[in-house]
Amino acid sequence: MKTKTMTLNMGPQHPATHGVLRVKLDLDGERVLEAYPVIGYLHTGIEKTAEAKLYHKVVPLTDRMDYLAPMSNNLGYCLAVEKLLDMEIPPKAQWARVCLAELTRINSHLVWVGTHALDIGAMSMALYGFRERENIVHIYELVSGQRMMSSYFRIGGLSKDLPENFNEEVRKVLDILPSRIREYEDLLTNNRIWRNRTIGVGKLSKKEALKSSITGPILRASGVKHDLRKAIPYSSYDKFDFDIPTRTGGDVFSRYEVRVEEMYQSIKIAQQAIDGMPEGDWAANAPGVVSPPKEKVLNEMEALIFHFKIVTEGFHPPKGETYVGIESPKGEIGFYIVSDGSPKPHRMRVRPPSFINLSSLNKLCKGGFLSDVIANIGSVDIVLGEVDR
Amino acid sequence: MLEVAIISVIKVVFVFTALLTACAYMTLIERRVVARFQTRLGPIYTGPNGLLQPVADLVKLLFKEDIIPEHVDKKIYMIAPLAAFIPATLSIVVIPFGSSITIFGREIDLVLSNLNVGVLYVFAVTSIGVYSIILSGWSSNSKYSLLGSIRSSAQMISYEVSMGLAVVSVVLVSGSLNLNQIVAHQANLWHIFSQPVAFIIFLVCGIAETNRAPFDLPEAESELVAGYHTEYSAMKFGMFFVGEYANMVTVSAMAATLFLGGWQGPGDSSGIISMLWFAIKVFLFLFLYLWLRATTPRFRYDQLMSFGWKLLLPLAILNVLVTSAVVLII
Helix, strand or coil, X not given: CCCCCEEEEECCCCCCCCCCCEEEEEEECCEEEEEXXXXXXXXXXXXHHHCCCCHHHHHHHHHCCCCCCHHHHHHHHHHHHHHHHCCCCCHHHHXXXXXXXXXXXXXXXXXXXXXXXXXXCCHHHHHHHHXXXXXXXXXXXXXXXXXXXXXXXXXXXXXXXXXXXXHHHHHHHHHHHHHHHHHHHXXXXXXXXXXXXXXXXXXXXXXXXXXXXXXXXXXXXCCCCXXXXXXXXXXXXXXXXXXXXXXXXXXXXXXXXXXXXXHHHHHHHHHHHHHCXXXXXXXXXXXXXXXXXXXXXXXXXXXXHHHHHHHHCCCCCCCEEEEEEEEECCEEEEEEEEECCCCCCCEEXXXXXXXXHHCCHHHHHCCCEHHHHHHHHHHHCCCHHHHCC | CHHHHHHHHHHHXXXXXXXXXXXXXXXXXXXXXXXXXXXXXXXXXXXXXXXXXXXXXXXXXXXXXXXXXXXXXXXXXXXXXXXXXXXXXXXXXXXXXXXXXXXXXXXXXXXXXXXXXXXXXHHXXXXXXXXXXXXXXXXXXXXXXHHHHHHHHHHHHHHHXXXXXXXXXXXXXXXXXXXXXXXXXXXXXXXXXXXXXXXXXXXXXXXXXXXXXXXXXXXCHHHHCCHHHCCCCHHHHHHHHHHXXXXXXXXXXXXXXXXXXXXXXXXXXXXXXXHHHHHHHHHHHHHHHHHHHHHCCCCCHHHHHHHHHHHHHHHHHHHHHHHHHHHHHC
């Protein structure tokens, strides 16, 4: 008897594809023969738009790529431009950046654990994840006035000084988090159904992961101890004490374990950052590149001129090109910037972790069940804004 | 004769009103209780404490545009919601919901039909419910619906076997298929104590039968959008919905009747109080449904099948064997 396979279009409007991802599935009953991710439904042209913007004005664009980890994107971009300008960043700004970048990692992982569990059917987890995320979003609001699109890191440092009660507020959040994350583990880690659904599902071997240039928690769950925070320390990460969690399973459960463990490590790093927060400037002293503080702009002639020049004309970095990659919650996010000496980037290319990790989807889903496709998409942790820059 | 007819009509109206109200308010209770689990509030604005929410939902469903997609098999498509709704409500007929009350010097049994094969009747009627799922999935002519209905029918059929066997052991112990007599048999010892294994099997199968979490994969919204009723709208969708809740109430009522001594309370249980006891027991099971829904992840199709066939079924058979041996010896 001849049998026919069924083609199922999952998405672009589908509750579990985390946005507008479309997955074309070839199904034999419930078995998945092929899974082709089809992208491009959220194309925003951020890379191209950046070419028409002054260097300063690209920062808010980067927020909108991985909107669950805005601070990490900001950091990657700022570090790239700062490398181009060969700038020295004052320690306070670096510490604040580390602290906020780690909170961002927790933020991203909280949303991930919530939505991933929701996909697998543990509905309450989504609400719990968002409940804790609210605290971190509150910190964003405290420092920048915005809950999601913070744009708080600027070229040369921060957009303004940290608020006075920053340390207390962060400490409050960090005090709550570990017990809450332990609650998630109580609900999921030893849950028989959860383990059945995730262990051995979506296997990715070490070799395959390296071959498809997978980065981030997925790579570490496949047993490769690679983390840019340790490998190429940036923004003083070498001064912090933390571990890189790894697992060797390479399956959905290992990825879950790695991310949960990473949250604990991020709490540790953020704790160290606020404990050892140095005094001093919050932005580099670089007239013409870093805008002077608001009080000065309003009261001093020179500061006003600089402010005016920066906003209207921007600054001229030297000719050349640069690449900086940082460890975002999803993997290595890299910014490659080509400067032709004009105040706008000649070309900005982003190495998007979600996009490259997503390319492994077919490998993960092949031979599995339809339900595993959902678990796999969740475990890759994509944000479509970043996949379709 | 006329008197009997009038009494019957009143009883029927009462029971079905109670059942449908229970279904409607179950949706509200579910939303409020699950919201509590999830640190939310749930619906609170429609009426005091959101008490009018089910009414609002019903009105909304009635006045929604009733869309019949072009590519469906129209006749079957129209029948399927009825096939979900009617059997789900019919099985309540044989369940005794109280002892008896005396009105105007006339003693009235609180059961619609004192059928001598009540257990069989319940199984026969609830099995028809599978048809609605198969028919809706097939006639919708949509891939998600089809997958949902395949999953669902396989699940319902395989879990019904173990469920039946769990009930067989109860029947063996009480020596009757009549639900009233099964309740009477539990006057001294509830079957939950004499048949704990059967109780657990019945509970698990009951949840699987009604397609509720963690066995809710026919309508796993994260995989199949909505499963077999994806293509339905307005009150047709509403019928599936009511059918599902009526099934929940029926299974809970069956569990209370078969294992928790039905309307018999620990203390005084006559007249109205017996109905109260029954309601409390049914609600306990309904709450368990919600509790599970707020807590557990979802099974995968193959795991669900192997759980049903490889674990529950052998266990149920073993339980029947042991029970019949014990009954034979005693």
